[in-house]
Amino acid sequence: MRRIQQLAPAVITRIAAGEVIERPASVVKELLENAVDAGASRIDVEVEQGGMDLVRIVDNGCGIHPDDLGLAFASHATSKLQSADDLFRIGTLGFRGEALASIGGVAQVLLQSRPAALPRGCELVCHGGQLSAVKPWNGSAGTRIEVRHLFFNTPVRRKFLKAASTEMGHVSEVFTRLALSHPELHLCLRHNGKTVYDVTGGQGVLSGERLREHIGLFFGRDVREKLYEVEASRGNTVLRGFIADPSCERGHARMQYLFVNGRFIRDRSLGHAVQEAYRGLLMTGRYAVAFLFLEMPPDEVDVNVHPTKVEVRFQNGQMLHHLVFSTLRERLNRENLTARLQPPSPFDPAPWALTAPPPPAPALPFTRPEPRQQEVVTIDVPRPAADVIQREPAPSPPGPGSATSTPVPSPAPPWPRAADLPEHSSRILQVYDAYLIVETPEGMLVVDQHALHERILFEQLKGRLRDGPLEAQRLLIPEPVELTAEQAARLLENRPQLEELGLGVEDFGGGTVLLTSYPALLGRRPPEEILRAVVDHLMGQDRLPTREVLLNDLLSLMACHAAVRAGDRLTPEQMAALIEQRHLAHDTHHCPHGRPTALLFSRQELDRQFRRI
Numbered sequence: 099m100r101r102i103q104q105l106a107p108a109v110i111t112r113i114a115a116g117e118v119i120e121r122p123a124s125v126v127k128e129l130l131e132n133a134v135d136a137g138a139s140r141i142d143v144e145v146e147q148g149g150m151d152l153v154r155i156v157d158n159g160c161g162i163h164p165d166d167l168g169l170a171f172a173s174h175a176t177s178k179l180q181s182a183d184d185l186f187r188i189g190t191l192g193f194r195g196e197a198l199a200s201i202g203g204v205a206q207v208l209l210q211s212r213p214a215a216l217p218r219g220c221e222l223v224c225h226g227g228q229l230s231a232v233k234p235w236n237g238s239a240g241t242r243i244e245v246r247h248l249f250f251n252t253p254v255r256r257k258f259l260k261a262a263s264t265e266m267g268h269v270s271e272v273f274t275r276l277a278l279s280h281p282e283l284h285l286c287l288r289h290n291g292k293t294v295y296d297v298t299g300g301q302g303v304l305s306g307e308r309l310r311e312h313i314g315l316f317f318g319r320d321v322r323e324k325l326y327e328v329e330a331s332r333g334n335t336v337l338r339g340f341i342a343d344p345s346c347e348r349g350h351a352r353m354q355y356l357f358v359n360g361r362f363i364r365d366r367s368l369g370h371a372v373q374e375a376y377r378g379l380l381m382t383g384r385y386a387v388a389f390l391f392l393e394m395p396p397d398e399v400d401v402n403v404h405p406t407k408v409e410v411r412f413q414n415g416q417m418l419h420h421l422v423f424s425t426l427r428e429r430l431n432r433e434n435l436t437a438r439l440q441p442p443s444p445f446d447p448a449p450w451a452l453t454a455p456p457p458p459a460p461a462l463p464f465t466r467p468e469p470r471q472q473e474v475v476t477i478d479v480p481r482p483a484a485d486v487i488q489r490e491p492a493p494s495p496p497g498p499g500s501a502t503s504t505p506v507p508s509p510a511p512p513w514p515r516a517a518d519l520p521e522h523s524s525r526i527l528q529v530y531d532a533y534l535i536v537e538t539p540e541g542m543l544v545v546d547q548h549a550l551h552e553r554i555l556f557e558q559l560k561g562r563l564r565d566g567p568l569e570a571q572r573l574l575i576p577e578p579v580e581l582t583a584e585q586a587a588r589l590l591e592n593r594p595q596l597e598e599l600g601l602g603v604e605d606f607g608g609g610t611v612l613l614t615s616y617p618a619l620l621g622r623r624p625p626e627e628i629l630r631a632v633v634d635h636l637m638g639q640d641r642l643p644t645r646e647v648l649l650n651d652l653l654s655l656m657a658c659h660a661a662v663r664a665g666d667r668l669t670p671e672q673m674a675a676l677i678e679q680r681h682l683a684h685d686t687h688h689c690p691h692g693r694p695t696a697l698l699f700s701r702q703e704l705d706r707q708f709r710r711i
């Protein structure tokens with residue numbers, strides 16, 4: 099029988115480290131927070147190999163007294179908390195006294211520090227939990243910490259780390275969050291000797307303009323130019339920040355930044371409040387972009403509920419939900435955005451796998467119309483004339499005895515073959531520049547031109563991809579596209595798959611990538627648009643999708659971008675070609691994101707409704 103025994107301190111430290119220090123970005127987060135708590139006004143972060151080889155952070159804060167240097171590495175040793183009561187009024191980012199102990203237990207750390215009031219500082223090495231002797235150090239006032247070879251003594255953890263570019267993406271994200279919540283600081287981030295961000299600070303915490311500039315720096319001009327400022331308060335709580343126009347929407351919620359008392363947090367309820375405020379302005383599955391800052395008395399929020407403090411508990415969650423929702427909603431209403439809807443999103447899950455070969459297909463005689471001037475398309479929902487019965491494609495059949503109710507079109511049964519069709523030239527009608535009405539022996543078919551074209555292209559592309567990479571159009575002058583460092587990393591990680599699709603990207607550093615080629619099929623669509631759509635898609639994935647799923651998703655996305663849209667007027671030839679190729683979509687009547695491509699009003703149903711039978 100195994101006996102119970104108390105674990106050795108080194109083991110306890112490693113277990114604790116597992117909770118707090120997951121990857122290099124966690125080290126950067128903890129050390130940045132310590133520098134902020136030390137009152138630094140300038141912090142320099144330098145990392146090598148995504149932080150796996152080195153993280154060095156230098157601050158000009160209050161420093162550590164030479165006598166306390168060793169204690170800094172002890173578990174549960176902190177200068178930020180005196181008694182248990184203090185836990186309920188935490189004004190610092192750290193308070194548990196665990197970070198340095200954890201980092202020191204799983205890396206090789208050099209800590210050098212000098213309080214401004216002392217003529218000399220001291221240094222100390224902590225090597226996998228083993229402390230060296232304290233030595234004098236003659237550096238400038240503040241603290242300097244070097245963390246080398248993270249997880250050198252926990253190989254299993256080290257194995258879990260990803261490519262340096264991915265780890266660097268996480269580091270950048272941590273850095274970005276800190277910079278957004280502390281716009282007064284001068285912050286610098288360097289990777290492998292190159293400057294990634296140099297963010298000059300300024301006085302006036304959360305002064306709107308500086309924050310706006312920061313947002314522009316991290317997320318690009320596009321977002322910066324579409325921000326609406328919000329400000330509201332209730333009792334002791336103040337809400338401030340910026341929200342982005344619905345046209346900035348993303349396929350993931352990661353651009354909803356929420357800070358409470360200067361700390362980045364995630365909160366389902368407040369995330370929900372943000373989404374609710376945008377209701378009707380975003381397609382389902384799309385997320386708003388927002389940068390929100392809540393300030394409240396520290397005793398109204400419990401930050402001691404999560405190992406990395408990314409989740410908190412509010413005393414008055416409902417009030418906060420309402421404050422966020424109503425403030426954002428009211429601000430959006432002022433912009434009178436309610437009538438605007440985005441064109442269909444290509445990012446809904448596409449469950450098709452690359453399986454059965456599609457029938458061979460000649461190319462459609464379509465060239466994409468000129469790119470639109472404006473990216474936001476207003477989709478007018480056509481109103482039926484008063485004397486026409488409105489036909490809603492309702493999912494359920496009419497109940498018995500409902501002879502006067504509207505006929506319900508059913509999703510079309512398998513497409514009739516081309517040969518069954520009557521002369522198409524006079525038998526296809528385009529309405530609202532969006533739908534084609536086709537007479538077939540089975541009945542009247544109403545086709546969504548975009549959905550059908552998209553489906554056909556999707557099948558064609560799938561077929562072509564089976565024979566090798568898609569045809570790529572090289573750009574004479576590579577086009578720089580500004581992304582966040584995390585986005586750039588994610589994109590570059592998937593380079594082989596993107597190349598199969600004809601999308602060539604290269605790292606330019608500092609979050610910028612160079613677009614060198616794009617899928618020829620996409621013709622005149624702005625290449626940057628497609629790249630951003632791809633980035634969005636990749637960022638929306640929690641885990642790295644398999645190659646097959648990823649290619650499939652991206653094909654569906656490309657098909658959506660290349661297909662004719664609602665609003666494109668088609669020539670009779672184009673209409674005929676589209677209808678003739680509809681058998682390519684024959685195994686499903688849905689576009690790659692699951693909307694129907696056609697509805698059939700059976701001849702019998704029409705006759706019955708008009709009381710002919």
Ligand code: ADP
Nearest residue numbers: 132136170176177192193194195196197198241
């Ligand atoms: P916590 O931040 O929760 O107190 P840490 O393990 O991160 O715990 O740090 C332990 C202590 O070391 C801190 O309470 C602080 O006194 C000191 N310390 C750490 N980093 C710095 C720094 N950059 N400047 C000044 N003091 C620091």
Ligand code: MG
Nearest residue numbers: 128132192197
């Ligand atoms: Mg700390």
